[in-house]
Amino acid sequence: MSSTIVHSPPLTPSANPEGGAVAAAEGDDREEKNPFLVALGERVRALRARRGMTRKAVALAADVSERHLANLEYGVGNASILILLQVAQALQCSLAELIGDVTTSSPEWLLIRELLEHRDEATLHRVRVAVGEMLGTGGAHGQGGAQRSARVALIGLRGAGKSTLGQMLADDLGFPFVELSREIEQFAGCSIAEIQALYGQNAYRRYERRALEEAIQIYPEAVIATPGGIVSDPATFNLLLAHCTTVWLQASPEDHMKRVVAQGDLRPMAASREAMDDLRGILAGREAFYSKADLRVDTSAQSLAGAFDALRRAVRQLLQLPL
Structure with missing residues (x-):
C-alpha cells in the first residue's frame, strides 16, 4: 500500500x-x-x-x-x-x-502452563493434589494414607438418589444430613428457581459456594447432598474435592428422567424427546467431572436397598469404619 x-x-x-x-x-x-x-x-x-x-x-x-x-x-x-x-x-x-x-498472564503462568501441557489425566490429578497440599487448601486429603474427610458429599444429576440415599447414609453413620439446595435457599431467602429467575446463574453460583463453605466450617462430620451442577464451577468443585469424601451416584438417563417426574416435576414431559436429549448432553458434559469422585455407586443397577448397601459398605470401608 x-x-x-x-x-x-x-x-x-x-x-x-x-x-x-x-x-x-x-x-x-x-x-x-x-x-x-x-x-x-x-x-x-x-x-x-x-x-x-x-x-x-x-x-x-x-x-x-x-x-x-x-x-x-x-x-x-x-x-x-x-x-x-x-x-x-x-x-x-x-x-x-x-x-x-x-x-x-505472566511468565510464571506461561511456564507452568508449558509444564502441564499434554500431560495425561493421572499426572494432572497428582499435580492438582500436590498444589492443593502446598497451598494449604486440603487438596491431598486421603492421599498417601492421610485420613479421609468424614464429610461425605454425594454428587450426580438430579434423580440419582442423593436425597434419599443421603438421608439413609447419614442415619446409618450417625452424621447430620445437609441438603445443600435447602441451605442455598435459606441464604437467599427464596427458592432456587426464584434465585435464577431474579438474579441469574452467577448469583446462584455465589450462594452455592457460600452454602458449601459454611457446611464445611460447621460440620466436621456430615453427609451432604449437593446440587447436580456443583461441578460446573471449578472453584466450588475444588473446594468440595479438597474438604469432602465424594461419591458419584450414577444412574441411566431414563432413570434420572423417571425420578424427576416422580418428584412432581412435570416440565420434562412437555417435550420429552428434547428433554431427554438435553439430559444426555448434560450428563455427557459433566461425566468427566463427576468421575473425579472418590467413589461411585450405580443406583440404576440395583434396588434402593441394594444401592444403599453398596453405598454404605463403600463409604465405611473408605473411612475405615466398622461394617
Missing part, C-alpha cells in the same frame, strides 16, 4: 514507521473503543514486540492484510475467531495467550 508522508499534523496515520496501514486503525477518537478489543490489541502489539516482528511480517505470516492487523492492534478491529487463530499462529503463541487467558 502506498503512503504519502505528511508533515502536518505531526502524527498522521500514514507517517507511521510501519507503513500507512494504520489509517483506519487509529480511527475516530470521538468513538469510544471497546475495552476488550483495546486490551486485545495491546496484547497483539506486546507479543509482536516480544517476537521482534514488524506488523508487515506478522500480516504476511498470518495471511491477513496489514490494514486489518493494524485495526486489530488499535482496538477497532473486531476480528473473527479464525483471523485471531491465524494471528496467534503467526506470533507463535496460543490463542489463549492472545485473548488474555489468566494462565498466560
Whole structure:
C-alpha cells in the first residue's frame, strides 16, 4: 500500500514507521473503543514486540492484510475467531495467550502452563493434589494414607438418589444430613428457581459456594447432598474435592428422567424427546467431572436397598469404619 508522508499534523496515520496501514486503525477518537478489543490489541502489539516482528511480517505470516492487523492492534478491529487463530499462529503463541487467558498472564503462568501441557489425566490429578497440599487448601486429603474427610458429599444429576440415599447414609453413620439446595435457599431467602429467575446463574453460583463453605466450617462430620451442577464451577468443585469424601451416584438417563417426574416435576414431559436429549448432553458434559469422585455407586443397577448397601459398605470401608 502506498503512503504519502505528511508533515502536518505531526502524527498522521500514514507517517507511521510501519507503513500507512494504520489509517483506519487509529480511527475516530470521538468513538469510544471497546475495552476488550483495546486490551486485545495491546496484547497483539506486546507479543509482536516480544517476537521482534514488524506488523508487515506478522500480516504476511498470518495471511491477513496489514490494514486489518493494524485495526486489530488499535482496538477497532473486531476480528473473527479464525483471523485471531491465524494471528496467534503467526506470533507463535496460543490463542489463549492472545485473548488474555489468566494462565498466560505472566511468565510464571506461561511456564507452568508449558509444564502441564499434554500431560495425561493421572499426572494432572497428582499435580492438582500436590498444589492443593502446598497451598494449604486440603487438596491431598486421603492421599498417601492421610485420613479421609468424614464429610461425605454425594454428587450426580438430579434423580440419582442423593436425597434419599443421603438421608439413609447419614442415619446409618450417625452424621447430620445437609441438603445443600435447602441451605442455598435459606441464604437467599427464596427458592432456587426464584434465585435464577431474579438474579441469574452467577448469583446462584455465589450462594452455592457460600452454602458449601459454611457446611464445611460447621460440620466436621456430615453427609451432604449437593446440587447436580456443583461441578460446573471449578472453584466450588475444588473446594468440595479438597474438604469432602465424594461419591458419584450414577444412574441411566431414563432413570434420572423417571425420578424427576416422580418428584412432581412435570416440565420434562412437555417435550420429552428434547428433554431427554438435553439430559444426555448434560450428563455427557459433566461425566468427566463427576468421575473425579472418590467413589461411585450405580443406583440404576440395583434396588434402593441394594444401592444403599453398596453405598454404605463403600463409604465405611473408605473411612475405615466398622461394617
